[in-house]
Amino acid sequence: MAGKMLILCLILQYVWSSLGDLQCQERFVHYGHHLGTKSAYRFPLQPPKITGQCQFERIWLMVRHGTRAPSSKVIRYMKERLPQLRKMILQNVPRDGEPGLCRDDVALKTWRPRLKETDEKKLSAIGEDEMIQLAQNYRYYFPDLFPGNYSAASYLFRYTATQRTSASARAFAVGLFGRGTSHHVRYPPAVKKDAVLRFYKLCKRWRKQIHDNPDAVEERRKFEAGSEMLYTLTTISKRLNLNFTLSLEDVKLMYVTCAFETALYPREKSPWCAAFSEENLRVMEFAEDLEYYWIDGYGHNITYEQACPAIRDMALRIIPSLIQPGTPPTTVYFTHSGALLKMLSRLGLYKDRGGLTHDRYHSLHSRLWKVSNIDIFGSNLAFVLSRCFDGYYVLTLHQEKIVRLPGCDQDEDLCPLNLFLKLMWDIVSGCNFEKLCSLRDV
DSSP: OHHHHHHHHHHHHHHHHHHHHHHHHHHHHHTTSSOGGGOOOOOOSSOOOOOSSEEEEEEEEEEEOOOBOOOHHHHHHHHHTHHHHHHHHHTTOOOTTSSSSOGGGGGGGTOOOOOOGGGTTOBOHHHHHHHHHHHHHHHHHOTTTSOSSOOTTTEEEEEOSSHHHHHHHHHHHHHHHHHHHHTTOOOOOOOTTOTTTSGGGSOHHHIIIIITOGGGGHHHHHHHTSHHHHHHHHHHHHHTTOSSOOOHHHHHHHHHHHHHHHHHOTTSOOGGGGGOOHHHHHHHHHHHHHHHHHHHSTTSHHHHHTTHHHHHHHHHHHOGGGOOTTOOSEEEEEEOHHHHHHHHHHTTOSOOTTOOOGGGTTTOTTOSOOHHHHSOTTOEEEEEEEEETTEEEEEEEETTEEOOOBTBOTTOSEEEHHHHHHHHHHHHTTOOHHHHHOSTTO
16 A cells, blocks of 8 residues: 555656646747747748749848847846846745745856846847848848849948948948848948937927926836735745745836847857746736837827838838939848837837726737737838739838738738828828927927
């Protein structure tokens, strides 16, 4: 009898251990899919299927820089606070067979901060690889628009006055032309407040009313003070076997470290990710979605209406009736999250019915506005002019995938030029940026 009981106990222990291992594997599978704007670029599993007898004549491509290092402030917190948290967690590592961290989480014992404050926001080696691969992908999709020989008559490249966009542009050029020829590519002087690539830097009204206004993130604050976030803090603390509940600030730091380390070191598993279940990550992701929705998205009209200069620039470079002589057929710009999110919003993409508010977490699990998908490192938006047997059309790509603009036929990938022109004209004709962004009428 005693022998049978021993065998039963061993079987139960094995089953419990196997279930625990499975849960750990499942947790790691989901890392990288709910990490917000600090997510590495995920190349599509398959290229867009572009059908029909059409010739692609012009392209306007806006690219967010590749994976970068965090700000100096975040790096400093990583170096100062995370070792303290690590020490507390390791003091409470469970014995075998008890709930808590997974076996792979032993990496926390050897974890050390690798980043220096001098790395602040610099493009990483992974970010360079992302740009090289992205360029090669676009050359594969549109070989006529991305010829392998560089010419100023064929290409216009432009980036903002930052290291991460400059380095992204140069890596993209390597992907197109190889390292030798890429050194001959010409770039116009970068402007700190670029009216097309960083228009929001010039919008004084938006900066005062939204960007610099603490009340603009009220929806995120309400959500972070609610029951979902409290439950998240509690479950994470229990998973780490701590006898106290971690603060929101500490959990945010662990989350952003998980995100950056997942993006920067893709062949490794950040031990800080191990603190989060998939549901925990979803909660953290929603909090970030709320902030970007209200700061860079649909939350306020002025936020997306100010994107009209970038859309006007696109129209002037791909619409035949508006193109000036000498305009290169291929335009590639390198910018930031703030520009792309505002553009996507101005175009009406990823708009959820009813909007995002703190009390809609459970009803918006399948929401369209999810920055982990639409605003990752390397995010890109392209408009391609296509000449077909029956006229001109415009193809729109986001993250290399075909998207259909609201107002175009939702059953067709290509939007007829006359319809596309009407949509853009409605945006561009009312584009009085100076009046929209002036503080005089506030």
